[in-house]
Amino acid sequence: MRNPKSKSTADSTATWALFLTTHAVLLEKIEARLKEAELPPLEWYDVLWALERAPQHRLRMHELAHSVVLSRSNLTRLVDRLEAAGLAKRQSATDDKRGAYGVLTPAGLAMRKRMWPVYRGCIVNLFNQHLSEDEQAIMNGALRRILDAARDGADEGR
């Protein structure tokens, strides 16, 4: 392989494939462990955590959707489920009559805290444990750059 460009190109596709496969395998494992511990799916965690971080423990529906990377309609129904489980509730916005907030309930907060140790164990166990500090720092930086580019870069020269 004389040409370094061809080598790098081949590798990059491999890295992407690895990225996808790793994601799939790890998520499968995490979901399995949550279920084993009789906890709700990971998705619920994301929403609860997003609400917990937000001012007054609430977020407009579309902000919440963006925050957890879900389509509006899917978020609507996810919040339906959370609401049915008593972990979140809705609150209509006063300034914009179309709008609604998703709001964390105390039970939702408690559930988030209950899920965390299990989830955290998964992260450390499956992910973190296998990374040196340097690798982690590098991945962090790289992923940050990729995400930012994808998010605001709109149509990055497609």
Added chain:
Amino acid sequence: MRNPKSKSTADSTATWALFLTTHAVLLEKIEARLKEAELPPLEWYDVLWALERAPQHRLRMHELAHSVVLSRSNLTRLVDRLEAAGLAKRQSATDDKRGAYGVLTPAGLAMRKRMWPVYRGCIVNLFNQHLSEDEQAIMNGALRRILDAARDGADEGR
């Protein structure tokens, strides 16, 4: 922050979060571009490509499922769809009468080739472009290690 351990721990969780979000955002974009080009979903690509690489362009259903990280039942139905679209077909195994192969058809091969430029564009554009060669090599190594540990590590000391 005096204790380097606490710093590293906090970062690792952030890295994982970034990993998840990046995956979600990138997949969303890729699916959108495929659809825009009137091509089937990414999942189809994975199966077609797995078959193309396999000896005689065929794989037992369970091997295929493992290869694309899908549950058996989901793979069964995915192959149903591919079969309906003429991109793959089934072939019953002679040595094991329970078994079936998923087999790539010429149309399936053609479709895989038609999808590749679009998909490749996405990978380069959204992922690769933002990584230096070093970063890529490091991510590659790290992901490989994580994946291998998750896959054969069975129950890695849970």
Added chain:
DNA sequence: GTTCCTTAATTGCGTTTGCAACAATTTTTA
């Protein structure tokens, strides 16, 4: 060789997703 256990693939069913359509606003623009 018959019984028991495992593996392969599929199917049924309830849940969740993706998309397009919708109603109710708010914002823009002419």
Added chain:
DNA sequence: TAAAAATTGTTGCAAACGCAATTAAGGAAC
């Protein structure tokens, strides 16, 4: 300010998913 356009959140429907049960065959035990 009236009309047009865009935004917010929800809903209907078809497609896809997860899981448990099922059918069929292989392999092990005895």
